[in-house]
Amino acid sequence: MNEPCALVIFGSTGNLARNKLLPALYHLEAAGQLAGPTRILGFGRRNWSDGDWQAEVERALAERARGGLDPEVLRRLAARLQFVSGDLTEPEAFVRLRERLRGDGGMPVNRVFYLAVAPSHYGEVAELLAAEGLNDQSDGWSRLVVEKPFGFDLESAQILDERLHRRFGEDQIYRIDHYLGKSTVQNVLVFRFANLMLEPLWNRNYIDHVQISHGEARGIEERAGFYDGVGAMRDMIQSHLLQMLTLVAMEPPPSLDAEALRDEKVKVLRSIRPIPRQAVHAHAFRAQYRAGELKGAKVPGYLEEPGVGHNSATETYAALKLYIDNWRWRNVPFYLRTGKRLAATNSLIAIRFKHPPQQLFRHTAIEQLEPNWLLLNIQPNECMRVEIQVKQPGLQMRTQTERLDASTCTLGSSQIDAYEALILDVIEGDHSLFLRYDEVNWAWRVVDPVLKLWATERDFIQTYSAGTWGPGEANRLFDRDDQDWRNGLDG
């Protein structure tokens, strides 16, 4: 069993806590993964008692518990819940927190501080915790969990990191990228390194290009306060999509321990060819959704979303072309793409192979030989598919694409949310699925030139109709005319 701890959630009434953290804790409770004395403390501005917070948690869980709320699990979870009322910037609130954490004899000595708040508060909260000695590890451990984006750009990430490190050691800091907690994303590693078959093909000699795309049908929901000014490049590409790229492109690590794994990921990020300012438009594309239709219903444009500035040029769609300058990948384009209010919600890694070297079928009825694809669908359902060419039955020499589907297609979506796995890892002290600062730093270096140029071009942004796959102009990133986006397994 894990060690018991006091888990403090800053931002306990926010979106992330409601949608992800509390349901994850509930499911960990249901699975018997929380040690008996573990406590969960909400920290927030509301003037709530423990009872108010328990009622609020129950409301949040009512719609989100898998298979419905189990009263017995809820009762066990509620017994762990306490609330500390206070403002994030108010030192006295941290005195109250310390008293709560030290006062009760049953309170565990190990602590997790989960910062589910705006990134601009991370530095200050770390300092206020330290001022109360809550970073101290002489009696039990103390861990700080920070969400992405870590910083706003390279420079601010560096400043933030130095600020955190003044109070917390690297072994205490857990930088979350929840994509690494998805079992389907972890499966990329298993797929690559538990199978020998593809390894000889996994390089520039056989692969034409790689696409990593994440589409969402939903808009920004009530997150304008966070999203406006952040945009798709920082929100998705700098973190989740670049992480997926590292898993696809990395060399086999000497072992699966946290440092070995992260060393290899950093090598990939360091090898990404820097994008010079004058080449930004050839490598990156951004756009914003306007009003449109999704599943027959009219949906508003980004500028009409509550809380968005009326002339905001924040991108809700971003695409990026990268090259990895190493022996395995030199000159193979990696196309990354993400968008909100697209036609469907789907995440896919699509690998297109080159054409065979000899055009043996040139003088037959085969007009154009389709390339092979390997498709790793990440969500909503996990699936692996290989597209190969076979001869059509009949007298003529014609081909058709045959699909080899891995049986995982039938498994449906994963039953375990990434946050369950990640919270457990924090409690167990396993850093493998968390970002080391150098990863964050190199990821910022990749996107920084693009963000810098875009920041100077705030007067105009292309738009796309909500409910479509984004603007056709994004195709200008492709190296050749025969390359095109794969929107899902079938398209």
Ligand code: BG6
């Ligand atoms: C978050 C982003 O990190 O990831 C959101 O801030 C995005 O904008 C979300 O919607 C996507 O995560 P998932 O797990 O729903 O694919």
